[in-house]
Amino acid sequence: MAYRGRFAPSPTGLLHAGSLVAALASWLDARAHRGAWLVRIEDIDTPRCVPGAGEGILGQLAACGMRPDEPPWWQSTRGAAYAAALRQLRAGGHAYDCACTRKDIELYWLARGVPHEAEAERIYPGTCRPGPGGGLHGRPSRAVRFRAAGVVQWTDRRLGAMQQDVAAAVGDFVLHRADGLWAYQLAVVVDDAAQGITDVVRGEDLADNTARQILLQRALGLPTPRYLHTPLVLAADGRKLSKQNAAMPLHLVTEAAVLSALRAAGRVLGLPALAAQGAADWLAQAVHAWGEHHACLPRCDDASGERAR
Ligand code: GLU
Numbered sequence: 001m002a003y004r005g006r007f008a009p010s011p012t013g014l015l016h017a018g019s020l021v022a023a024l025a026s027w028l029d030a031r032a033h034r035g036a037w038l039v040r041i042e043d044i045d046t047p048r049c050v051p052g053a054g055e056g057i058l059g060q061l062a063a064c065g066m067r068p069d070e071p072p073w074w075q076s077t078r079g080a081a082y083a084a085a086l087r088q089l090r091a092g093g094h095a096y097d098c099a100c101t102r103k104d105i106e107l108y109w110l111a112r113g114v115p116h117e118a119e120a121e122r123i124y125p126g127t128c129r130p131g132p133g134g135g136l137h138g139r140p141s142r143a144v145r146f147r148a149a150g151v152v153q154w155t156d157r158r159l160g161a162m163q164q165d166v167a168a169a170v171g172d173f174v175l176h177r178a179d180g181l182w183a184y185q186l187a188v189v190v191d192d193a194a195q196g197i198t199d200v201v202r203g204e205d206l207a208d209n210t211a212r213q214i215l216l217q218r219a220l221g222l223p224t225p226r227y228l229h230t231p232l233v234l235a236a237d238g239r240k241l242s243k244q245n246a247a248m249p250l251h252l253v254t255e256a257a258v259l260s261a262l263r264a265a266g267r268v269l270g271l272p273a274l275a276a277q278g279a280a281d282w283l284a285q286a287v288h289a290w291g292e293h294h295a296c297l298p299r300c301d302d303a304s305g306e307r308a309r
Pocket of ligand 1: 007008009010042188201202206
């Protein structure tokens with residue numbers, strides 16, 4: 001199948017040094033495979049979206065010489081497709097209404113002596129899961145959850161053999177949120193399939209979502225793309241560089257600034273130093289280096305790039 005890749009930023013701010021790595025890796029991988037490269041603006045978590053950031057990101061990508069091969073998709077226009085997928089999941093018995101609040105889930109675990117780890121999402125205990133003894137009656141439902149079951153195994157092109165028991169690690173996860181917004185897991189799976197994406201290349205911080213997405217693909221009868229999770233840029237405190245720890249937006253106004261940002265992203269991806277004349281020349285050399293010499297990121301025709309099981 002012809003390669004189709006994508007970069008799928010959430011417009012919660014402009015690109016910074018960390019998000020440029022994911023953008024560059026997805027672009028290089030698509031170009032090295034002579035495939036199509038698409039951009040999808042994931043603007044569904046509207047309270048977190050920054051007005052103008054989607055257009056700003058497209059401008060930053062263009063300044064770097066990375067232009068999508070098809071018009072960008074905006075997830076805010078895709079509600080009907082997510083609703084159709086949710087209907088399909090309900091009809092197949094994969095989704096159920098949940099009346100639990102965050103506090104209910106917290107109290108459930110505290111009552112069982114399980115303390116809350118900082119930043120960790122509580123595992124959903126299945127309180128509203130239909131079945132004997134299940135279901136909270138007499139309260140309005142708030143969210144829709146996916147019934148997670150089974151251990152998912154897949155092969156990441158960089159991280160190798162991966163597996164997750166989704167029910168044990170995350171529990172039944174949210175598809176449609178209590179505040180009426182679509183959840184990332186559902187939207188990303190529906191759109192990757194609708195856009196015919198064969199290869200997902202994104203930051204390693206998202207690797208943990210892959211098993212949930214594969215479960216959803218299977219429940220919806222959709223193909224599973226290959227996955228490649230790229231190294232993260234760490235902040236001075238050793239944590240992932242993000243808007244939360246004040247990653248600076250990239251100001252790509254001069255050729256020198258573009259080249260230096262690309263070089264920095266290339267170093268994170270393990271590319272060799274390239275004696276390039278300008279950004280376009282650097283990109284052309286980087287495509288070659290990625291395709292021919294990138295030992296730790298095998299090409300998809302290598303055994304380690306086999307399709308996820
Ligand atoms: N929109 C997600 C983010 O910016 C990435 C989605 C993906 O690549 O699967 O974190």
